[in-house]
Amino acid sequence: MTDKEKIIAKVNTIANITAYDTNTYIWARTTPTYLKNKYKENYTLGGGNIISTGYIFNAINFLAKVHNILNSSRRIFSDQTSIDNYLELKGDLEKVKLWGKARYFIKKPHLGEINEKESFIRLCQGIDLKNILIIPEEWKNDKNRLGDVWDNWRNKISHMGVQSKGSSSTLDLKYPKTGKSLRNYTKIKDFINSCNEIAITDNRITVEFLVRDIQKIAKYIENLIISKSKTSFEILELIDWIEMTDSEDFYYSLIY
Secondary structure (H helix, E strand, O other), X not given: OOHHHHHHHHHHHHHHXXXXXXXXXXXXXXXXXXXXXXXXXXXXXOOOHXXXXXXHHHHHHHHHHHHHHHOOOOOOOOOHHHHHHHHHHHHHHHHOOOHHHHOOOOOOOOOOOOOHXXXXXXXXXXXXXXXXXXXXXXXXXXXXXXXXXXXHHHHHHHHHOOOOOOEEEOOOOEOOOOOOEOOOHHHHHHHHHHOOOOOEOOOEXXXXXXXXXXXXXXXXXXXXXXXXXXXXXXXXXXXXXXXXXXXXXXXXXXXX
């Protein structure tokens, strides 16, 4: 595979694994065991809503960083020079006995570190919100609102285990005419993909719609990668970043 094909494979693999694992919860919620309340109570079953939301946002985090690199004309991630500059500044402040006060306001950079919230905001502003219905279109240019979405759904769940506001919900998967629960997995997926509702609204996230959108985002990024020359600054930066942050030997070949 070419370098670009390897990057595309990584993007799609992360999106697909995330979707497939989350789909397991969607399927489980249609089984007789789950649907019978007595079992639900006895086995203390949840719906996998929070786990799914947090997991999907972790994947979005990766995709957003890739998107950010592909749309930047300068280096946006921390590298060894960033660390060296930090250590030099720390040494200078220690000499004048100011490091004790300044250390709490100066964060040590890590290799490959990128501003995650900024990356998410740029992703939401870059995708076609008529095709990828992750957020309301009117939010696109509201950086504060998009930042709040990131803080509440990604950061809170990742660090506190639950969001601070709103609910992570799932669809009531039933036949519209009969009210009977959908059991056929293919029909469930067809139903979800046919919905034109927003995944993230003011007070709610719908897990099934996040799953619907994660693979569309990956496809959008795949097309963006294809559109770039293999020797373009953005592709070379992306190769450097993946090599810097991925410990698998497979990806070290990207830079040679």
